[in-house]
Amino acid sequence: MNRRAAVAAVALVWVAIVASACGGNNPSGVSPSGGAPEEVTLSLRHTQIKETTRTRLQILENAVRKTELENPGLTFKLEGIDEIVNRDQKLKAEMTVGNPPDIFEVFGGSDLKLYVKAGRMLDLTPIVEELGIRDKFASLDEFTVDGKIYGLPYGGYSEAIFYNKKIFAELNLAIPRTWDELLAAADRIKAAGYTPFGLAAKDGWVSGMLWNTVMERNVGIDALNKVVTGEAKWTDAAFVEGFRDYAELANRGYFTEGALELPYSDQGAQLLTGKAAMVFTGTWDVSRFTGEEAGQLQGRIGYFAFPAIPGGAGDQTSINASYSNGFGFSANMSEEQIAMAAKFIANFYTEEVQKETLVKAKVLPSMKLSDLSGIDSLTAEILQVMANATSSWQAYDAIVQPSVGADINVGLQRLIGKVSTPEQVAAQIQESQDDANASH
Template sequence: MNKKMVFMLVSLLVLMSVLAGCGSSNSTAESNGSKANQSTNTSGENKSEAEPFEVVLRHIHIRDTAKQTLAILQDAVKATEADVPGLKISLDGVEDAVNRDVKLKAEMAAGNQPPIFSLFGGADTENYSKAGRLLPLNDILTELGIQDSFFDLREFTVDGKIYGLPESGYIEGFFYNKKLFEQVGASVPATWDELVDAMEKLKAGGITPIAMGAGSGDGWVINMLANSMFVALGGPELQEGFATGAAKWTDPAVVEAFKRIEFLVQHQYIDPNVLGLKFPQGQANFYTGKAAMLFDGSWAVNAITGESSTVKDDAGFFRFPDVGGKGDGYINGGWSNGYGFSAAVNERELQAVKAFIKNFFSMENQKRTLVETSQIASMKGITDIQGANDLIKTIGEAQGSAKGAFPAFDSVVQPQVKVALETNMQQLLGGKVTPEQAAENMQKVQDEANAASN
């Protein structure tokens, strides 16, 4: 293992220890009853076990840039079908925002969710578990011997019970085109003033500084940048206080963050057509060299280094620059997106669930996730990272140099607050509201959500 690889691994482990905190995977939960204690033996030969049955598996890997991730899932599905006599898994691919905000939400309300489905940690997991829709996994993880194998399960843990397993980890920050930066004499910024200087040089050189597509249905894209902005100014504790009332969206740090988003728009540092583009289009404007920067999650590495990319050899990464606030040095990162399982599964479906967890959450797949999809593994134990590309190594270095990490804001607030920020940020991008109005609108929704929670 060469020096860079060692540094990458060490960098990753440094962040993992920060995020792991109390280590939810070590929690002792209540038993999941007779279901979780059933044997995982799927080799029975009686007639009932051999009868065909179907299990729907909802996933979100539908874009061209997710082909490698889908391939890993498909291989795990084949292995699971081979393990369980009569099983046929039907893959149901749905766009991530549609799954989370529309389809799964409606299914959970009706109680007809699929046996296996893409699940977001935090508020989604908490709400669905309290409604009795999610299958507790503690006993299953123990049965399979992987109860201590995950870096961090806090976002999928409610009252000591684990209700979901993260597919991979992420961090968010700026990807940048080294060639375009060099072309205009811009340096990698470590502070807000340096970022503004770089953007001004890029704009003067006829280059769009920041690529972004946050049009209809994709308001969450601008939320990533806004989230890092208000945490940098107010500290991680700011967003942790929204749902408890300890902090408000009208607090100075949030209003200032909204003002800086407005500043980026007014100076055309963000693509002027931001509201006319979908997320994949904005992302493509970066990896085809039409813009110099992209604020995105580490999941974007696969697209940036993929076949369609013209910048695969020129792309770098840096964390959100310091702004002189309480959150300087922190980075948005965690393990928020993965798979959940229906509490309504029958005996044979439970066999399929156990076999899927065994086959999908394996060391082999974790290494494939890192090397083939350039995403951060969710499980401990990878010692060989040969084959990982240089960009994902740079991201690991950014993680390792960070003071700490904070989760995405929508894992600590109610779902309606997440949707409200998407709407208000789109309106801010379009000049329909002022930063102060956006903050007031947000606090009104937050107050209503908090009142409904009490």
Template sequence: MLKSIAKLASLAGALALITSVATARDLVINFDDLNPGPKKGFDDAVEAFRAAYPDINVIVNNTDREAHKTAIRNFLTNDAPDVTSWYPGNRMAPFVDAGLFADISDLWASDENLSSNFEAIKPTMTRDGKQWGVPYSYYQWGVYYRKDIFDKLNLAEPKTWDELLSACDVMTENGVTPFSIGTKFLWTAAGVFDYLNLRTNGYDVHNGLTAGEIKYTDDRIRATFANWATMLERCSFVKNHATMSWQEAIAPFANGDAAMYVMGNFAVDGFKNADLTEDQIDFFQFPEITPGLARAEEAPADALFIPAKAKNKEDARLFLSFVAQADIQSQWNKTIGQLPPNSAAAINEDDKFIVEGFATVSTAAGLAQFFDRDAPAAMAKAGMEGFQKFMLEPGSLDEILENLDKVQAEVY
């Protein structure tokens, strides 16, 4: 019986093949953020695309971010969508190397908007000299601080390392812990390290380190850790940071026990949820350490990619060049409170963090993606464990650096 069904099916299928070409232009997109803001930003962009191309049938699968990280490993080989969200930098490397993402260099070359307005972020999307995706958003990192505490102690935003250290001394004297941080999930410590290294050694050395060209026991990296040791001594972090997540570490910041927080712009939402008002919090760029060094910033981007197995690559490319447009990027990032990678796009002038963040990253000499996106995952894991260990046991620095060298030798 089953055989006859199969026979019938194949007969009808053959007929269908002859009589009609692909019936509908289906475009399947896998996205990875269910939080209300990001979901709305994405959905609006899809709606705009539907309006512009009514004959394309867009199908959206939106899943939770962590689930997406697991699922992508399967769906890229088994049942690929036409477009998927993922991260650039080294996070895309395994998929690029396994040939699972489609090369879209020709799109970057032929699309006028992509070729002219994405210069700053293009290197992040590039691997082996080719481009693999289109970024839709990025955000700045820096120091978020309690403006009311700074005012009370007559402190100004520190511009240099010495200013920061003396500001910390004032805070400590007044019973305020300078920095809040929660290192339970490790990556927050990498933010501090990245900035210390970018300010001590500059973008090229930092890049060389995460690319595996410079050893951790290098004197320049040791200088970074020496500055970190100074920071631990004079600009100390909250106690018990090893048991807290970054969200839990907002509590001492909101309570006024700690005055500063090295974080990405997504944290502003968390601060506001902890009943801090816009007037109480503000942002400054991580202060200069080595004078005269070109200022590089941390600015992780989120991007969209086309799987190599996508069924409808033509329309997928259409979608990518559509979301790269200035007006779409402006609207999307206004909704999610982040920065548009398109340099021709407008930013949300009403959001002081976005305005300051844009000023910070658009004038930066180089943009780092974040330690765990710049370094391969296995190196990032070991590195971040090392950073946490250093924060808890600064005395074991040599041991930490030697171990990181060992991991580095294995991973690259």
């Protein structure tokens, strides 16, 4: 089914869905014509395979089970896969040949735009409008292309600095508000025998988180958007300065020794075992930082926004926060599959499910909540930091083309390993940017 046919099918299916809703449920499971309900199967791929995401998976499974029970003849086939493997390998290969799962986790932004351009994504606009949930989302920007909705975020995030309040109190450190204050605090932390910034950068995207904010402080988010249009270059003076600032953190020995050999899971462990005073990461780690693994540090992990870099062109009190993790739906689905996918959306994207996900799985909601009771102290602190930010922006890998994002990650690893200079890294990334821009 091509994209236009899929959109037409959605509209037709919704006539049937609305009529069905008006007539009430059919608990017998018998079709209106008297026959057995039609068998429909939906494949659904998720990335909730880690111990830390068990609760999130359970919430998803509950929504799936509810949808199956309400719709006799419907069967979901769930597949769990590593997030990086899904994003960088399997899903890309499937999109190339046109055989993705019916429902699948996908990143909004640049990834989604490529799949929409290839005609692989189902236009969800009619479903979202009929359910009346468009305005209930905090933002659908990263899943909207040319005014049409091609995916729905299931959670939000922000990235900033998690810190060990016990170490900060021991060293009588205040939360740094400027770049110089951050460097001074890191020097004292290092002198006391702690690692200032826990880092486990075997996977390149991990080092990209901190760098992303350092670069935004230097150049501003508009400049990051302009490298894609060719109006700005990575070799411009302000961009090179951003690479220099990041390299300074590595050159001062603030990162974990041997960070390039360590898997991401080790980064949070460095904070929770008291080896590192700070880690720059996303709020998806909150469940870990508030769970049993935190031990005596439960309630003693805090969160603060990255400090200002004086003279920088960015918004110095902004934060990287967005809603880019979500579910996409294949344009290959039949009318019957689309109808059942709509039933899943109706059950999964509710305020009740979002509240449960926030309280139990510690995932920031992608939908507006009227009740925030029951949240833990760290989550409350995060929400306050986000509320205090003057603006928010997407991560770099949702802005630049995937090939450029991959080369940024490699370049940062080379800075951490001290095998390339900031100028060399900027030049290499610009070459990649030129190639990516020329191919579009």
